[in-house]
Amino acid sequence: xxxxxxxxxxxxxxxxxxxxxxxxxxxxxxxxxxxxxxxxxxxxxxxxxxxxxxxxxxxxxxxxxxxxxxxxxxxxxxxxxxxxxxxxxxxxxxxxxxxxxxxxxxxxxxxxxxxxxxxxxxxxxxxxxxxxxxxxxxxxxxxxxxxxxxxxxxxxxxxxxxxxxxxxxxxxxxxxxxxxxxxxxxxxxxxxxxxxxxxxxxxxxxxxxxxxxxxxxxxxxxxxxxxxxxxxxxxxxxxxxxxxxxxxxxxxxxxxxxxxxxxxxxxxxxxxxxxxxxxxxxxxxxxxxxxxxxxxxxxxxxxxxxxxxxxxxxxxxxxxxxxxxxxxxxxxxxxxxxxxxxxxxxxxxxxxxxxxxxxxxxxxxxxxxxxxxxxxxxxxxxxxxxxxxxxxxxxxxxxxxxxxxxxxxxxxxxxxxxxxxxxxxxxxxxxxxxxxxxxxxxxxxxxxxxxxxxxxxxxxxxxxxxxxxxxxxxxxxxxxxxxxxxxxxxxxxxxxxxxxxxxxxxxxxxxxxxxxxxxxxxxxxxx
Amino acid sequence: xxxxxxxxxxxxxxxxxxxxxxxxxxxxxxxxxxxxxxxxxxxxxxxxxxxxxxxxxxxxxxxxxxxxxxxxxxxxxxxxxxxxxxxxxxxxxxxxxxxxxxxxxx
Numbered sequence: 001x002x003x004x005x006x007x008x009x010x011x012x013x014x015x016x017x018x019x020x021x022x023x024x025x026x027x028x029x030x031x032x033x034x035x036x037x038x039x040x041x042x043x044x045x046x047x048x049x050x051x052x053x054x055x056x057x058x059x060x061x062x063x064x065x066x067x068x069x070x071x072x073x074x075x076x077x078x079x080x081x082x083x084x085x086x087x088x089x090x091x092x093x094x095x096x097x098x099x100x101x102x103x104x105x106x107x108x109x110x111x112x113x114x115x116x117x118x119x120x121x122x123x124x125x126x127x128x129x130x131x132x133x134x135x136x137x138x139x140x141x142x143x144x145x146x147x148x149x150x151x152x153x154x155x156x157x158x159x160x161x162x163x164x165x166x167x168x169x170x171x172x173x174x175x176x177x178x179x180x181x182x183x184x185x186x187x188x189x190x191x192x193x194x195x196x197x198x199x200x201x202x203x204x205x206x207x208x209x210x211x212x213x214x215x216x217x218x219x220x221x222x223x224x225x226x227x228x229x230x231x232x233x234x235x236x237x238x239x240x241x242x243x244x245x246x247x248x249x250x251x252x253x254x255x256x257x258x259x260x261x262x263x264x265x266x267x268x269x270x271x272x273x274x275x276x277x278x279x280x281x282x283x284x285x286x287x288x289x290x291x292x293x294x295x296x297x298x299x300x301x302x303x304x305x306x307x308x309x310x311x312x313x314x315x316x317x318x319x320x321x322x323x324x325x326x327x328x329x330x331x332x333x334x335x336x337x338x339x340x341x342x343x344x345x346x347x348x349x350x351x352x353x354x355x356x357x358x359x360x361x362x363x364x365x366x367x368x369x370x371x372x373x374x375x376x377x378x379x380x381x382x383x384x385x386x387x388x389x390x391x392x393x394x395x396x397x398x399x400x401x402x403x404x405x406x407x408x409x410x411x412x413x414x415x416x417x418x419x420x421x422x423x424x425x426x427x428x429x430x431x432x433x434x435x436x437x438x439x440x441x442x443x444x445x446x447x448x449x450x451x452x453x454x455x456x457x458x459x460x461x462x463x464x465x466x467x468x469x470x471x472x473x474x475x476x477x478x479x480x481x482x483x484x485x486x487x488x489x490x491x492x493x494x495x496x497x498x499x500x501x502x503x504x505x506x507x508x509x510x511x512x513x514x515x516x517x518x519x520x521x522x523x524x525x526x527x
Numbered sequence: 528x529x530x531x532x533x534x535x536x537x538x539x540x541x542x543x544x545x546x547x548x549x550x551x552x553x554x555x556x557x558x559x560x561x562x563x564x565x566x567x568x569x570x571x572x573x574x575x576x577x578x579x580x581x582x583x584x585x586x587x588x589x590x591x592x593x594x595x596x597x598x599x600x601x602x603x604x605x606x607x608x609x610x611x612x613x614x615x616x617x618x619x620x621x622x623x624x625x626x627x628x629x630x631x632x633x
Contacts, residue, residue: 118609212586226584250594256584258592294565337569348544355545357624362615369628375547382546388556390544392563395532405567410581412573417585454559455566471585496586 003028008090008185008239015078015089022071022078022089026133029091030064033136033183036161036525041139041154043113048156054164056525057156058178060096061104061137067091070133087246088131092186093178095171096137097144098124098230099219107221108142108152111354111361111381121219122254123188123230123247130246135184138174144195144223145347145385147460149173150451153383159447160203161523162486166444169199169460175233176203180523186243187233192223193339194439194464196231197476201439201489204478204523206240206506208232209464211497212471213258215244216251224346225256227468237477237507241265244499263500273508274320276433276501279327279423280313284437284463288333290455298333305438308479308488313436315512316505327423327430331415335465336458338416341396341409342469348393351386354378388454417470424472424495433498434505438463439476439489467493475502477510481518531564532557 003011003025014020038055039045040062074088099105099117106112120128128134139158141151148167149158158173160166161181168177172189175196179187180203189196191209200207208231215230222228232243245265251257285306291297300306317323356362356377363376382390396405423430441462450457467474472493479490490509494502513519532540537557541548548556586592604610607620616623 115613118606118613212584213588213592252594252597255594255596256588257594258586258588259594260592290562290566294562296566296569331573334570334573337566340563340567341570356615357622359613360615367625369626370624371545371628373625374545378545379547384552384556387544387546387548387552388559390546391537391540391556392560394540394544395536395560396567405570407581408570408573408575409567410583411575411579412570413582413585414579415573415575417582453562455562458563458566469582469585 004032022074026071045155058174067133085131091133091135091184093138110153122216141171144171151385161525169202171195194461200476202444204487211473216254216257218253222350224343241503279324279432279435281327281329283329283332287441304482329419338409338412344393345397347389420470435493439491443486
């Protein structure tokens with residue numbers, strides 16, 4: 001057992017008891033990265049070798065000097081008897097979509113490969129202020145556009161620590177893989193359609209999408225501004241709650257950061273679920289996939305995944321929760337079609353700023369005027385996924401199509417929100433504290449199996465995206481292994497700002513299943 | 528399956544988006560766009576009453592959970608050199624761009 005195998009909570013305890021130092025913890029994390037991560041993602045990576053195929057490749061930029069400086073400061077404070085923050089000495093990684101001052105902040109894109117951020121994102125700043133050690137920036141789908149991390153311009157892209165022939169999910173694949181491979185106990189990700197929860201499910205870790213506005217987006221390179229949510233990735237529910245406690249709250253730099261007081265996520269964490277109402281919806285046990293002929297077909301959820309969710313319901317019922325069956329969430333199936341419209345319109349708008357003028361790449365080819373410089377720069381700088389999103393966003397928001405597509409999608413979004421409002425209404429028919437669902441329609445798929453088919457890839461998020469439309473919080477937690485020994489994720493969704501309740505349910509499930517056999521199995525890269 | 532986005536519409540979008548694609552990219556992207564629109568068409572089946580409003584975001588922003596708008600105050604940038612250092616071409620503290628072509632607005 002190395003220090004890096006411990007949770008943030010355990011590391012804090014050891015540090016508090018002076019049984020280790022922040023520098024020793026950091027060194028342990030760096031050793032683990034050296035053992036399992038392989039070469040970091042880069043532009044012009046050349047051929048992917050058999051050795052590459054056996055490594056995790058979570059990292060783009062290792063910030064070990066910065067982390068060492070932070071660790072020494074924690075140790076100095078402890079030696080001097082000064083107060084340290086709640087995450088003192090805990091290493092964490094940051095999805096490379098957050099700006100961190102004087103650090104390359106690439107968004108996984110060639111167009112920002114040379115961009116060094118002049119300021120630090122609020123959630124990162126709060127982690128560092130809490131004493132956490134920023135050990136590196138991790139890989140992601142380019143501008144977060146994907147569900148497998150394969151679209152990054154920085155290759156080799158991240159692989160799943162449970163089986164390196166599989167994707168880690170995405171877009172926060174580097175975050176979840178770095179946590180699953182025990183490189184770090186915590187990572188900061190973002191979730192726009194499921195980009196924390198889906199890779200958390202694929203990598204067998206805990207991932208939280210907070211209520212929209214619960215965590216500031218200042219310093220987050222924007223994808224879809226009405227949907228983007230920064231959030232924690234960890235291996236335990238307690239660590240996720242501790243991290244959210246640190247990063248949540250209002251921010252004068254982000255007008256959409258809610259001023260609603262942040263709950264105490266830790267005090268009631270182990271109060272159990274007796275009397276809580278937890279819902280199951282048939283609309284989350286049916287999935288939709290493209291039929292290959294331009295249509296879509298509904299099918300049953302894979303049996304192993306459904307079984308894991310029903311097992312979780314049984315476990316929670318045995319602890320005193322009331323399980324409410326047949327909660328209607330009829331607009332779940334429209335989450336992806338509406339997302340194809342709304343997220344693309346917002347992405348196209350956000351991507352206009354990359355033009356080779358103010359920062360980032362400018363083409364070195366010959367150009368005649370401003371417009372030709374724009375075109376050459378954007379063509380070189382953007383990969384296929386950003387281009388696809390720009391074109392789709394422009395099409396569906398064009399004056400002649402806006403009513404048919406964009407406005408209709410925004411009205412469907414209202415219906416999706418109403419599904420959740422009805423389920424959680426304290427005076428309604430269901431009065432749920434949480435809705436229990438599968439996180440993903442499948443477990444981790446093979447590398448290259450889906451990439452390129454943008455529709456099929458998007459449907460990987462079909463069970464997570466409704467929460468983004470509605471703005472409600474969600475958490476994915478490990479719920480077992482399938483017959484291929486790949487992690488299955490289960491999801492809890494709640495009413496606005498009910499993260500405290502979700503953590504409580506999640507922790508109850510975690511404690512009750514602590515001795516189940518699947519919890520003893522470690523990812524293949526560590527066996 | 529009918530192609531909603533024809534080559535002509537696609538080329539127009541590419542120009543508006545300030546992109547320049549080779550034939551292989553253009554073919555792939557146009558095909559993917561049409562595939563995505565097939566999914567989007569699922570929305571046409573959703574019964575929408577006239578009174579259903581649009582939602583620009585999920586969580587309502589009320590006075591209780593929103594910051595008051597900031598005062599419109601000028602705050603000097605403390606390190607303008609760091610900002611300008613990111614620009615691809617700078618001269619005498621100005622960001623340099625190529626000639627801007629004359630366009631007649633219709």
